[in-house]
Amino acid sequence: MKNILLALVFLLSGSLVAQEWTPLCNGKNLKGWKKLNGNAEFKVKDGVITGTSKMNTPNTFLVTEKNYGDFILEFDYKVDEGLNSGVQFRSQSSKEYNNGKVYGYQFEIDGRWSGGVYDEERRRDWLYLLDKDPGAVKNGEWNRARIEAVGSSIRTWINGVACTNLWDDMTPEGFIALQVHSIGNNSKLNGKTVSWKDIRICTTNVAQYQTASTAPEINSVVNTISPTEAKDGWKLLWDGKTSEGWRGAKIDAFPKKGWVIENGLLKVQKGGGGESTNGGDIVTVKKYKNFILKVDFKITPGANSGVKYFVDPGLNRGEGSAIGCEFQILDDEKHPDARKGVKGNRTIGSLYDLIPATKSGKFNINKFHTATVIVKDNHVEHLLDGIKVVEYERNNQMWNALVAYSKYRDWPDFGNATEGYILLQDHGDEVWFKNIKIKEL
């Protein structure tokens, strides 16, 4: 009897909180939508909106008249081979910005990259790039897409497979728009189509309907720890505003010159290009033992810098940089050090003067890149932009034999300390750091 009652209560409560979906298209005409930017055509037939590509017109958007903040959006899409498309959300258009061009988050529709999130006409970059194909897309067929935008959490799925998990706070609301991408004067793509159907949105009790399974998160809010990161044990090693937690490697306070904190960036000012001759290296106030360290950095042409770990600032009290293992930061193209050393062991990502980094993706001097150092006791890895470029074991004969050949040969037991400070190098070149985060293991 009790069980039957419980079952009844369950059924009733279920029906009481049934998810409320609103269709975004009436299936007959484009009421509630407007076209922006380009001249590609959109038509509705039998509940399907079809956009057709057209030469010599810019990106064309079919835009909702309403704005949406927190929502769950679902739609089916199908696209001809070769055609790029997307669905904008929390997007904007104003004459004041870029002559009215649509900008904001785009759910990418482009073969295996579909489901990633691109920042259309704004930061002009991938906010969440699917380096690894989630294997969700069925080419040439209808695909079911889902976008959950709840506060700073932006997540996507295709055919039930988690694609994007982005933490970003740039725009809290905006319109939704269907894109027919510009094809320039490529006649081969002329007349190709992209279609949508069953577009529906939920805007009430959204948090309640969020999907549990998810892709790994990318936090693009500068110098913050997202709730997911916090839960996973990540902490800011730099607060983005003050010098708290850092000091000069050879002084007790933070350097009075050479380092500037502005606009959420920690900047090494240009000096003479010398090692620790201007503001000098800075080190953490605390020591670290087992950890994952992430540092975003951007360099100027010809610049030299580095992130060191297992640093003992007491070792070298004389001139030059403090002693520790270094994740090398360098403009390999323009700095002569890239061609010095042995077989590339002074290039970017290398364990400086010891182990050459395997060459990973392209290095773009105009962008921020991410240096990651993983230390698990004697096992150490360097990652450049998420790709492993150096891996080694320390505290063994081979490590000591390698050190014996290097610049560090005369420092006792180099690199074998159980723990040490983390250091950002001043090598007299302008370099910016941000998103300095650590997860102790």
Added chain:
Amino acid sequence: MKNILLALVFLLSGSLVAQEWTPLCNGKNLKGWKKLNGNAEFKVKDGVITGTSKMNTPNTFLVTEKNYGDFILEFDYKVDEGLNSGVQFRSQSSKEYNNGKVYGYQFEIDGRWSGGVYDEERRRDWLYLLDKDPGAVKNGEWNRARIEAVGSSIRTWINGVACTNLWDDMTPEGFIALQVHSIGNNSKLNGKTVSWKDIRICTTNVAQYQTASTAPEINSVVNTISPTEAKDGWKLLWDGKTSEGWRGAKIDAFPKKGWVIENGLLKVQKGGGGESTNGGDIVTVKKYKNFILKVDFKITPGANSGVKYFVDPGLNRGEGSAIGCEFQILDDEKHPDARKGVKGNRTIGSLYDLIPATKSGKFNINKFHTATVIVKDNHVEHLLDGIKVVEYERNNQMWNALVAYSKYRDWPDFGNATEGYILLQDHGDEVWFKNIKIKEL
């Protein structure tokens, strides 16, 4: 009924083959024994033979009048602190050899080293040294000793703990003798005693009563594989007599000069001290992948040589040694190369020019030493006289980074081959090799 019959047969057969023991002492006098060499005194009382140390007399032996070949011998012994003693077996004495001094196998009685086998007055060396204390001996108390000498197998136990397991064929039979060791003019040891009791020997059906539990075997029969070694997968890499299985590293045949085979030794003749300039290196005809390689070597003062593995004789067709990883053989004291290289990476036992050997025991230029190389895929170890002196992993970034700093920097993918030839180096110095054995893994 059948079971009862079987039990009866078992009981009867048991009694039929009961082990026959013969006491070696009648417990009253020394009938059947004679004294040789020294003047220390032996007395019998209440079944106990007691020897008393005496200053200024050589080793004194109480010797059985009978000779014994294959036997199991058991006795109790007890010795005063500080006194060294032993029990000879398969031993001899003749005026023609060493003026009648007793020589042959000795069951050592010397504190924790007891139970080892020493070759008294002959090869004058440990045949089986107990590097690791078996923990068998009770100091100052009666200890029960057991010697099993069956064919070439010589094994010992103290208080049931396996001590020696020697494979040796030098003397098939001889007397048994109790030793009171010389004490020179050390008055502190004067009058100290060593006692034996319950000495009994079994000489019939000996093989049947051999003990199962045993210590690890040492085979001291030169250039042979003992039955135990054969069962364990060991093979001779050199037959001790011919050049079979070997060729010049840069020629198809065995070198016509520079290498001599005589008296069970493979000898590199003295040349000008140059690398591969006389007879040249020799290599195995076969390749090896995963293995334990053992090579006994003896060098002349100032000599340089080496054992190489993962050798590719096709790589260096020009002057100098063939290319491979080298277990360095060197007179560290007199050869200048020991002080070249980096932090000792050219000393004996080192992985030449790459990883310095940790210093192990004393190196005696007048003796044979053993080089052991263990290869298990990418894991490699060097042992010098059984002690690990080098350990490394190849086929990884750190290995390649280390090679990049070394002499081998220009050889493609040095040391990363899956398999290769084994090489003995001619570095123009007189060097002897023997007992070259391999166990493929």
